[in-house]
Amino acid sequence: MVTDGTFSYETCLLKHHVRTTIWLPFARERLATIRSATRRATESRRLRYFTFCAVGAIDVLMLDIAQVVRRSNNGRFDTVYFFDRSEEYALETQRRIPGAVGFVGDFVSTVLLGDPEEDFLADTATPLSAPMLQPDEHAVRDAQRRRENKRNFVQSFPFDVLNLDLEELLFKDHDEYPGRLLNALRRVFRWQQRPLRVATGRIETLEEFTLFFTTQVGPLNLSDEYREKLEGPLRANMSRDNALRDILVERAGSDDLEALRRECLELFFRIALPKVLAATLLENDWYVVPDPGVVIYEFERDSTSGPYTMLHLGMHIRRKVPPADRRGPGEDSPIAIDAYTQVVRQIFRGNAEHVTLETIDTERLKADLQTVFARRRKYFPDDETPEIP
Numbered sequence: 001m002v003t004d005g006t007f008s009y010e011t012c013l014l015k016h017h018v019r020t021t022i023w024l025p026f027a028r029e030r031l032a033t034i035r036s037a038t039r040r041a042t043e044s045r046r047l048r049y050f051t052f053c054a055v056g057a058i059d060v061l062m063l064d065i066a067q068v069v070r071r072s073n074n075g076r077f078d079t080v081y082f083f084d085r086s087e088e089y090a091l092e093t094q095r096r097i098p099g100a101v102g103f104v105g106d107f108v109s110t111v112l113l114g115d116p117e118e119d120f121l122a123d124t125a126t127p128l129s130a131p132m133l134q135p136d137e138h139a140v141r142d143a144q145r146r147r148e149n150k151r152n153f154v155q156s157f158p159f160d161v162l163n164l165d166l167e168e169l170l171f172k173d174h175d176e177y178p179g180r181l182l183n184a185l186r187r188v189f190r191w192q193q194r195p196l197r198v199a200t201g202r203i204e205t206l207e208e209f210t211l212f213f214t215t216q217v218g219p220l221n222l223s224d225e226y227r228e229k230l231e232g233p234l235r236a237n238m239s240r241d242n243a244l245r246d247i248l249v250e251r252a253g254s255d256d257l258e259a260l261r262r263e264c265l266e267l268f269f270r271i272a273l274p275k276v277l278a279a280t281l282l283e284n285d286w287y288v289v290p291d292p293g294v295v296i297y298e299f300e301r302d303s304t305s306g307p308y309t310m311l312h313l314g315m316h317i318r319r320k321v322p323p324a325d326r327r328g329p330g331e332d333s334p335i336a337i338d339a340y341t342q343v344v345r346q347i348f349r350g351n352a353e354h355v356t357l358e359t360i361d362t363e364r365l366k367a368d369l370q371t372v373f374a375r376r377r378k379y380f381p382d383d384e385t386p387e388i389p
Contacts, residue, residue: 010056011388014299016369017360019059022295022314023163023212027068029316030160030210045198046070050081050156051163052107055092057082059163060100061372072099081156083107096380103153105146107166111184113150157191158206164188165214167310170273173222177229182280189284193319207319208289213277217269217298217309227265230272231257233279237344247348266309270298274313274347278340281317285324287336288343289316296352311352 031047049069053060060080063069072078076099083103084090090102171179196204234257238244245255252260261268274294295314300307320333366388373385
């Protein structure tokens with residue numbers, strides 16, 4: 001997660017507005033879906049949640065208060081999984097949400113780490129054997145540790161709610177197209193298809209999950225070559241669906257994507273970012289449920305290099321019917337294709353809600369944060385409660 005020294009991540013009211021108006025209701029809906037699919041009380045299970053919660057774990061504690069995330073009988077957050085960059089931060093996080101499972105390292109690098117066995121891993125973690133015919137050196141041990149960390153992460157899939165609150169750019173000019181983060185997402189969506197063994201020992205296949213994704217609009221200094229590559233899929237969508245041209249003319253005054261890219265790059269990104277995410281899910285045998293589609297909240301944030309726009313996306317995801325292993329060569333899911341068409345039209349129309357301090361209930365959000373901080377002190381009495389400006 002990237003944070004900027006000019007604001008407080010924990011006490012940002014715009015951020016907490018997103019937590020309470022997208023993350024919380026969407027997660028509640030996911031929990032309701034899990035419960036409705038349970039035939040008998042003995043088969044009920046708790047919601048599995050993955051997040052980049054940072055040390056403060058605000059989102060986890062919010063979901064704990066709402067009884068969306070439920071602790072085990074001995075008070076452990078053992079269905080909560082998170083990533084952090086250092087062992088120190090991971091341990092600090094676990095002091096505030098005891099029992100949560102932490103993974104250490106750079107998320108994208110970990111996901112993309114080469115491992116020829118990742119597609120054949122069992123659903124229970126097994127330690128790596130000692131390296132054969134390799135010197136007992138720091139570099140060898142470190143490589144083995146990183147591979148074991150990745151394997152444990154893969155074996156933790158699937159999740160009912162994936163909160164990819166990375167707060168970084170999806171597209172980066174120094175990355176070879178389509179970029180490391182997008183390639184990491186492809187793997188994550190594939191791992192979401194892993195079998196889930198519930199507490200009773202029963203094996204489930206996850207047919208739906210909820211996805212939150214946070215990204216910055218931009219970068220505005222992308223090369224022309226990179227921008228043109230982003231433009232290509234949008235142009236292909238417009239060729240397949242003539243309605244998109246009328247929608248774009250109504251929104252931007254023209255259906256000229258190249259002109260839009262040159263003259264109104266922020267609007268171009270507001271279309272390209274969620275559309276790329278929906279397309280990535282589709283190619284990995286998932287699709288965005290059209291109702292409500294991709295819900296988008298945006299707000300501006302100051303930084304030392306100038307203001308930038310954050311996009312917070314929320315959506316429910318469903319597995320294609322029939323899934324890939326039950327379709328013939330060249331076949332696709334008509335239901336998924338129809339849903340994708342609807343969602344792309346929604347994205348072209350533009351449904352982002354622009355959030356400012358003037359449009360939110362600041363007093364309610366401050367009170368809600370105080371409740372979260374009080375819950376955190378319950379688990380970690382030595383916690384220092386930040387002041388909310």
